Amino acid sequence: MIMIDVFRREVLAKITAAIGLSSLGAGRTLAQEPNEYNVGTASPAAEQAASDVANEVSRVLNWDGNEKTITGIYSQEAIDNLDNRPDVRYTEINGTYQAISETLPWGIDRVDANVAHSNDETGGDDTDGEGGAHVTIIDSGVDYGHTDLDDNYIDGKDFVNDGGDAMDDYGHGTHVAGTSDAEDDDEDVIGVCTAAHLHAAKVLGSDGYGSWSDIAAGIEWTANQGHDVGNLSLGGTSYSQTVKDACQYAYDDGVLLVAAAGNEGPRGNSVLYPAAYEEVIAVSATDRSNDIARFSSTGPEVELAAPGVNVLSTTLGGGTGEKSGTSMASPHVAGAGGQLMDNGYTNREARTRLRDTAEDIGLSSTEQGHGLVNVAAALSDSSNSSPTVDSLSLTEVETDVDAEFDADWQVSDSDGNLDSVDLTLTDDTDSETEDTASIDVSGDSASGTTRLVASGDDGSGNNYTAELVVTDANEASSSDTATETESEDTTDASTPTIKSFSVSTRTTGVWFRAESDWAVSDADSDLDTVTTELLDANQNVLDSASSNVSGSNASGSHEVRTRSSDADVVKLTVTDAAGNQTSDTRDV
Known part of the structure; x- marks a missing residue:
């Protein structure tokens, strides 16, 4: 491992030679x-x-x-x-990037990962054997025979030597892996996760250097395998479009990318690539006194801070050792991300949650970003945010006897704890409650259309208000209202038509994905929305996607996905502006 503060001149010379003179404008x-x-x-x-x-x-x-x-x-x-x-x-x-590490390395207790462990948060399988986060160490490989890693290790791939397993021959990746996912086995150390599925993409050689192409291939493999988190404790001063492309590809595919900010010291904007890319969480290093580590890079790209001085973790060949560097800080955040994604968060939701629950330790934003990562706070019910009503609309449905309305709604909860949606329809003329509905929901988002009826009322000009209250599992709630005036329009509205509807499916890693291709039409030229839902056998919505449409014809596609094994059918629903709907399903 290269000591950044001691051999800085030699390291910079090696980097310059590796990336070529083109980065200096002369090559x-x-x-x-x-x-x-x-x-x-x-x-x-x-x-x-x-x-x-x-x-x-x-x-x-x-x-x-x-x-x-x-x-x-x-x-x-x-x-x-x-x-x-x-x-x-x-x-x-x-060009090449190198392992970002050491100047001289503790941190699980400081980020309250042990508190999460006491609440049975391990990042691993649920009691029914399903679930568990998949964390990939994109580094020099992992010593998968280490007694603190062997039970969690699943597989890896060697991109340096064009094939084979990802056995570490440098030691850097093994140390990083222990911080993110060492087992709770009463031996050696314990990780932020203790039972997540551990993978390795070997992109750095035995000298700690790896080409941009190898690193990009490791990131691509992580995404294609359907893994949740990719840790990049490596970097360099030069921008690489190849690595940038890989980060964009993986982030769009659902991977939470975490990288070491660099060991260039707190000298202005010194965050290295790939941490500096917007798709990546850049992590700076702190010491036991909550000060910025003397070697840590700083800059506006820093998103979170984590312990990075004298960090004890697993070492090549067995046992433990201390190392320092932002390389050692980054896997604290990667492990925290794994814990959240094991709890159902998407990569973007986990990123927001880590920011929102980070601890302000009094450093500048260029030093700590949003603060020091706090695993327990990120997972704690007591710090859960309230659910949100993302949209609510009320549309009159033409009938002969009753005043009927469709309430279209969408709700979300960044903590993934949705519990119920309650709707009440009130006649504003006399403030009487006309109808109610209650819908059980779960996860981080839900949407639907609920019919509300004012029975026996076929007048006109009355205002009706629908109130929606969304509640999460911790009884936190939010509400919104929508109002519609009953009209005299009794003309028959045509029903929209599904002209074509096909579904293709694929499985990548732990994700089951279904893509619907559709074409719809409406004789009245008032198309409004097209929604694709992935349902289980009990008609519970596992995922959904929706498009706003207009006119008489529209076509498009949606992708819906789930990590559950219960996917049963894909349902397509087309709705016009009058609330008329047509649905069709396809088995998967």
Whole structure:
């Protein structure tokens, strides 16, 4: 491991040599020999061209759509020609990042992870054998034979040596893994998680360095496996579009990415990449006195702080040892993220929750971000935020006898503790309650349409108000109201039509995903919404997606997903502006 404060000059020289002179603005005119480049393409033609002119292609990374990155050996002339193509997004020499660690390393107690453990929060399987967070250490590998890691370790992949397992040959990844997920087995140390599913993407070699392409491939693999958290205790001073593409891809696919801010010292804006990318949580390091560690990078990109001085964790070959660095701080946050995602949070919700519950330790925002990560507070019921009414609307439904209305609603809870939605319909003329409804909900979001009826009333001009109260499992609640005036319009409204509806499914890691492709129409040209719901056998909504539409024809697609094994059908519902609906289902 490289001591940042002692060998800084040597390290910077090695980084400069590794990334090439192009990062300093001089490399393109001096480099005559073929070099390894990353070529970002935006079309199949560009991909073919990049492959054709390469002396050798070592890797193809697939992002969304037609965007790809080709890693290979190229002559300067080939790169110059590719740079002139409008469908080539970028070319860059395949530089390196290094393990960010040590200057001299405790922290589980300080972030109150042990309090979470006492409340049976381990990040691991539920009592029925389902669930459990999947945490990937994107580093130098993991010593999966270590007695404090072996029961949690699931699998890994070696991107440095193009295949094989991810056994650590440097020691850095093993130390990081222990902080995030060491077992509670009365031996050695204990992690922030103690039973999460542990994975390793080996992207750093035995010298602690890894190419941008290898690192991007490790991030891509983490996303494609459906893992929840990726920890990146590595970095460098140079921006890499290849690694940026990988972070964007993984974050959009649901991965919570956490990275060490760097050991460049508190000298202004010194946060390294990939921590500086917006898709990544940048973590600074603190000491036992809640001061910023003397080696820790600082800057506006810092999002959270965590212990990083004299941190005791697992070491290569067995046993424990102390290390210092933002590399040691980052896995505290990664483990906290794993705990939240084991409790049903998405990556974005977990990121917000970690920010909202962080402890202000009196440092500047460029030093601590939102504060020191607090695992117990993030998981504590007592600190749960109130649920939110995201939307509520009331639409009259034309009938001959009753005044009927559809209440369309959507609610959410950042803590994932939704419990019930209660609706009350009141006639504003006499303040009489006309109808009520109660719906059981769960998780972090729910939506629906509820019919409310003022029986026997077919007058006009009366105002009706629907009040919605959403309550979470801790009895915290929020409410909202919507009002509609009963009209005299008794014209028959046409019912919207589902012209086509197909569903395709796939499973990536722990996620089951279903994509609905649909086309709808309405003779009155008043299309309003199209909603896709993933239901279990009891018609409970596991996930939903909705699109606002208009006019007489509309088409599109939705993706819904679940980590439950209970998915049964996909339901499509089209609604027009008058509240008329048509639904259809497909088995999955």
